[in-house]
Amino acid sequence: MSSSITSRIELGGDLVEPRHGPIEPANTTGDTDSVAWLQSILDQFEGPLLRYAQRITGDLELARDVVQDTLLRVLREDRAALDGHLARWLFHVCRNRALDVQRKEQRMSVATDLDLKSLPRETGPADELVLRETSSRLQNLLEGLTPIQQEVIRLKFQNDMSYREIAEVTGQSVSHVGVLLHTGLKRLRSLMKDHE
Amino acid sequence: MTTPEIHADDDRLTDYVLGELDEAARQAVEAELAASPELQQELAELRELTSLLRAELATESIPALTDDQRQQLLKQVGATPCPVVATAASGAPVDSARRRRIRRWAMVGAEVALGGAVMLGVANHWFQPGREPSELKYSQRWPALPRLAENDGRVSHRSNVAGITKENQDPTDRFESSAESMPFSTATVKSVDESRLVASSGFQIPPTALQPGNDSAKRYNEAGFRPGQSLQQKSNFENNSNKPPSVGQASEGVHKSDSLARWERAGNRPSTDPFVSDEGKPLATTATHPLSVAGDPVGEGRGLTVAELQKQSRFNRNWRIGSESKESERSESAPGEGYEAPAENAFLMPSQQPLSTFSIDVDSASYANIRRFLTQGQLPPSNAVRLEEMVNYFTYDYPQPKEGEPFSVTADAAPCPWQREHYLARIALQARTIDxxxxxxxxxxxxxxxxxxxxxxxxxxxxxxxxxxxxxxxxxxxxxxxxxxxxxxxxxxxxxxxxxxxxxxxxxxxxxxxxxxxxxxxxxxxxxxxxxxxxxxxxxxxxxxxxxxxxxxxxxxxxxxxxxxxxxxxxxxxxxxxxxxxxxxxxxxxxxxxxxxxxxxxxxxxxxxxxxxxxxxxxxxYTVAKDVKIQVEFNPLTVGAYRLLGYENRALAAKDFNDDTKDAGEIGAGHTVTALYEIVPKGKWQKTQAVDHLKYANATDEPAPVELPVRANIPAESADDLFTVKLRYKQPTADTSVKTADYVVDDIAGKNIVPSADFLWAASVASFGLHLKQSPHQGQWELADLYETAQGARGADANGRRREFLDLVQAAQRLQRSVGK
Missing domain, CATH: 3.40.50.410 (von Willebrand factor, type A domain)
Structure with missing residues (x-):
């Protein structure tokens, strides 16, 4: 199970566009090993983490701060200790930082990670929601789910994590992750049918 | 073992599509799929949706850090000689956040330490006078024990006991005198925890004093702690130092510095009580434990120690390696204090302690806590595992009470699933449901x-x-x-x-x-x-x-x-x-x-x-009854030894049963409460297990185990009872208690007992708890066995809790496997 989601994200290489050239190690006087490690982390996780943090904070600049913060932290960690669960660690720390920042900024009223008890009442019809400029119809419909449902769906289908990994990232129980995915997908299907 | 039919809106279908089912469940789903076109349709739609989602979500824009930020990260890994300055701008908030956290944790430690002190403070409510204890059904009570003050010859004290057989005395007086003559019991309560009350229920023989000094302190240590206790303390020790001490270190260091010191502070002199040690030794070495070596004498020299048992335990501490989460750091930061750490109940002999008394407990917090640990891929600290709270997390289908009664009582017994020669007895309460x-x-x-x-x-x-x-x-x-x-x-x-x-x-x-x-x-x-x-x-x-x-x-x-x-x-x-x-x-x-x-x-x-x-x-x-206490009297004719599973911190002194000033648990409408006892039948319990070899006396002088004489006049119909249960409770606003009728369970020897599904479910949950606790009593059942049994006993499971339990067992199995590699 812990066959490291690292490799999966690599496999889904289309997710990670090499939009920046490699970091020039020109002025590197430090540990070349660490530089290489940072490079590999950036290659694999920069985009996914930013996307994740942006979802939570609702703001790219905040997301950038969060991700930079997260990466600064990981660089202080014992690399060997993170072996095998680096991705979970990064997403989990990133999530907590993003929630902290988001709360401080009060961009939104408590966008909690709660599975609110009754979806129809808590979330308006999808067409009432602000649509993101480039997002597709399915992505719009996703907005009709609770924040936590959206989150686990993205972690599952965008980052290809297992229930267990999602549970560790989000602090939910494994079986509850299953429930969230199940109810989220169900809700999504019914929204799709409504909009056909 | 029938898997309930899968309907279209079953989350197992989602789990199946996402590859999250284990082999058995996967096959079950596939079998159902093959037979149901409706399900196949559902499956196809679900698959379509998931692949659509993957494709669509992949197109969401991928942001990037600014070049400046990337440069700062690069500097952090040593690309400049002065990383601290270089990252000062963005590094500052990180540092302050980290400091905050550390402060918070430091505070946490202090609070926990305080909490521990309170527990000790409230543990001792021992000497208050109570209602007269009720008459024993199967055994005769011990006559009064001489007071220490009136008796300076300790040896004669012992012989006195041995000499007494059938004098009749006022039972109240017996209690008072026995209590006063036993500073040891008090000390035990103070220094350990309330669970010891069960052992100190006024039936112990007086302490045989030794001269104070190193040796006696050592003897005290050896004698006074049951393996469950040592186990607990030892694991705390491990948590603390990350380095398992030798057995000797654990018993000398931890016990002396902590419990003994506290006990001595309380003005007591060390003494030893052979019967406390009796409880202690056989636990670790009893031949019924699958891990112990048959025929190995009781803990002498090469006997299996608790530590060794623990080492052999399938759930050894290696399991915890790699637990980096905050919980584990927290629980280790103050070993044994954030969680009150009751020892596991020991096997007790009805011939010595015929009564087992405890308060009911409907709490279930321990289960949610355990779930949290397991879903994070960690073993819960063993002192966070409370068996009764696990068992009572689930609802059971017990009969509704009769009109006018707040709860019904069911008591039964069946062969113990994890220890075939033993029995498992259940006492189950079902509170009236309120519409x-x-x-x-x-x-x-x-x-x-x-x-x-x-x-x-x-x-x-x-x-x-x-x-x-x-x-x-x-x-x-x-x-x-x-x-x-x-x-x-x-x-x-x-x-x-x-x-x-x-x-x-x-x-x-x-x-x-x-x-x-x-x-x-x-x-x-x-x-x-x-x-x-x-x-x-x-x-x-x-x-x-x-x-x-x-x-x-x-x-x-x-x-x-x-x-x-x-x-x-x-x-x-x-x-x-x-x-x-x-x-x-x-x-x-x-x-x-x-x-x-x-x-x-x-x-x-x-x-x-x-x-x-x-x-x-x-x-x-909606409380239907409060201060609900259970007292079980075991029949020494049929029961060799008994052990209450869980309820360690709910133990009551035998006499507290009839004492209305003693608080106990409440039961709310619709609640069920289940208590389990593991019983060793008379013939399977070997008395020799109970007594250590003596150090000073000749082996031939070993006193026969002091036993309560069996009543001469047990009615024929009671002779093959296993035990009798009675309960006391108060109406929610009443101040005086009511006693229920007696509930009698017959011996099941030679009978073909088929336990109910609920019985097996409770047994499976308890067994899981024993595994998580790394209990020396976990018996022959593996996780796979209890999983299978639990699955078969799952029943309707309307609220899905039982299914979740099965998930947790699987999570534990996976952890077990990953350690095995």
Whole structure:
């Protein structure tokens, strides 16, 4: 199970566009090993983490701060200790930082990670929601789910994590992750049918 | 073992599509799929959706860091000679955040230490006079034991005991004198915990004193601690140092410095009691344990020690390697104190201690806590595992009580699944259910911790959700008030009639976290509010929701407990719900709930909140009986030894059963309570296991084990009883207790007993608890065995809890496998 989601994200290489050239190690006087490690982390996780943090904070600049913060932290960690669960660690720390920042900024009223008890009442019809400029119809419909449902769906289908990994990232129980995915997908299907 | 039919809206289908089912479940789903075109259609749609999602979500834009940020990261890994300066701008907030966290943890340690002190303070309620103990059915009581003060010859003391057989004395006097003559018992209670009360129930023979000094201290250590205790202490030791000490170190170092020292401070002189050691030794070495070497003599020289057993245990401590989460750091930061750490109950011999007395417990917080650990891929600390709270997390289908009785009692026995030669006995209570529509009116006061630490999404926001769930159930006969404490305590919603939903919901919505905690002021305000609208015909309850950071403004936990205790006399009940990561304050919150005539739950997500607040609302809030005590008398003719599974911190002295001043657990409408005993039948328990070889006397002089004489006149129909159960309880507002009828369970030797599904379910849950506890009593059952049995016993499982349990067992199996590699 812990066959490291690292490799999966690599496999889904289309997710990670090499939009920046490699970091020039020109002025590197430090540990070349660490530089290489940072490079590999950036290659694999920069985009996914930013996307994740942006979802939570609702703001790219905040997301950038969060991700930079997260990466600064990981660089202080014992690399060997993170072996095998680096991705979970990064997403989990990133999530907590993003929630902290988001709360401080009060961009939104408590966008909690709660599975609110009754979806129809808590979330308006999808067409009432602000649509993101480039997002597709399915992505719009996703907005009709609770924040936590959206989150686990993205972690599952965008980052290809297992229930267990999602549970560790989000602090939910494994079986509850299953429930969230199940109810989220169900809700999504019914929204799709409504909009056909 | 039938898998319930899968319907179209079954989450197992989702799990199947996402590849999250284990082999057996996968095959089950496939079998059902093959037979159902409807399911196949469902599956196809689901697959289509998931691939659509993958494709669509991959197109979402991928942002990048700024070049500046990337340069700063690069500097951090040493690309410049001065990384600290280079990252100062962005590094500062990180550092301050980290410092904050460290401070918080340091505080946490101090609070936990305080909590531990309180536990000791309240543990000893031992000498108060009680109602006369009831007559024993199977055994004769011991005659009075001579007082130490009147008896300076300790040896004659012993021979005195041996010489006494059938003198008749006033039972009250017996208790007093035995109590006074046994400073040892008191010391045991003080130095260890309440669980020892069960052993110190007034039937012990007096201590045989040794000269004080190193040797006697050592003897005390060897004698006074049951393996369960040593195990606990040892594992704490391990947690602390990350380096397992040798067995000798554990018993010398930990015991002496801690328990013995405390005991000596209490003015006691070391002594040893052969019968305490009797309980101790056989536990670790009993031949019934699969890991012990048959024929190996009792712990002498090469005998298996607890530590060795633990080492051999399938769940050894290696399992915990790699646990890097905060919980584990927290629980290790103050070993054995954040969680009260009761030893496991020992096997006791009815010939020496015929009565087993304990308070019921409907708490289930331990289960939610264990679930949290397991889903994070860690083994819970063994002292966080409370067997009774695991077993009682589930609902069982027990018969409804007769008209006019608050609960029904079921008692039965069957072969023990994990130890075939043993029996497993069950005592089950089913409280009367109350139709929600017919429930009595309620007068609720929510006391909410809105301190800064409650900001986290799984705390106050979750509390608000949970309150909304509950508030929706209220009607015009009910009242609800909201009191907060944080900095300044305040009434956020004055007691409001339950039908005024708008006002209630608005008040809930308006709640915000911020400020520090002043628990005491809040508690006073809450009780005031509850008393102001006290409803003599209904339920009056304060519901405290907190993450446990609770003692700013009160100078000590002692005062907090006192405060709660005082308030509890007002007949307003108290429920405490721990939210978020507050499992740390587990012991404290549970203790507060106990003292406040209350209930304690740990809520980790909305599903649990829904379960506790909504499903169990009726049960939690509507007490049908309070101070419910169970006393079991075992028949020495049929029972060699017995062991109560769990309830360690609910143990009562035998005489407390009839003492109405002694607090015990309450049972709410619809609640079920299950207690299990493992019983060693008479013929399977070898007495030689019970006594250590003597050091000073000749082996031939070994005293015969002192046993209570069996009654000469046991009626023929009682001779093959296993045990008799009786209960005492009070009506919710009464001050005097009522005793139930006796419930008798017959010996099952030679009978073909087929246990019910609920019986097997409870047994499976208990067995899982034994595994998690790394108990020396886990027997021959592997996780796979209990999984299989549990699966077969799952039943209708309307609320899905049993399925989740199976998931947890699998999680444990995976952890086990990963250690095996």
């Amino acid at each position: 929600k529509a017919k429930r009595p009116p309620t007068n609720l006061v929510f006391l909410l911790d809105v301190s800064g630490s409650m900001q986290a999404a799984n705390k106050l926001p979750l509390v608000k959700q949970a309150m909304t769930l509950l508030a929706e159930e209220l009607n015009e006969r009910d009242r609800i008030a909201i009191v907060t404490y944080a900095g300044d305590a305040g009434v956020k919603l004055e007691s409001t009639i339950g039908s005024d939903q708008t006002r209630i919901m608005q008040s809930i919505d308006a709640l915000q976290a911020g400020g520090s905690t002043n628990g005491a002021a809040g508690i006073n305000l809450a009780y005031e509010e509850a008393l102001r609208h006290f409803n003599g015909e209904g339920e009056n309850r304060v519901i405290l929701c907190t993450d446990g950071d609770f003692n700013v403004g009160v100078s000590s936990d002692d005062q907090l407990v006192q405060l709660i205790q005082q308030q509890a006399k007002s007949k307003v009940f108290l429920s405490i719900f721990g939210f978020g990561m507050g499992n740390l304050k587990d012991a404290k919150l549970e203790k507060l709930a106990d003292k406040g005539n209350g209930h304690y739950g740990y809520i980790d997500d909305l599903r649990e909140a829904r379960r506790v607040f909504n499903e169990e609302l009726v049960g939690t809030l």
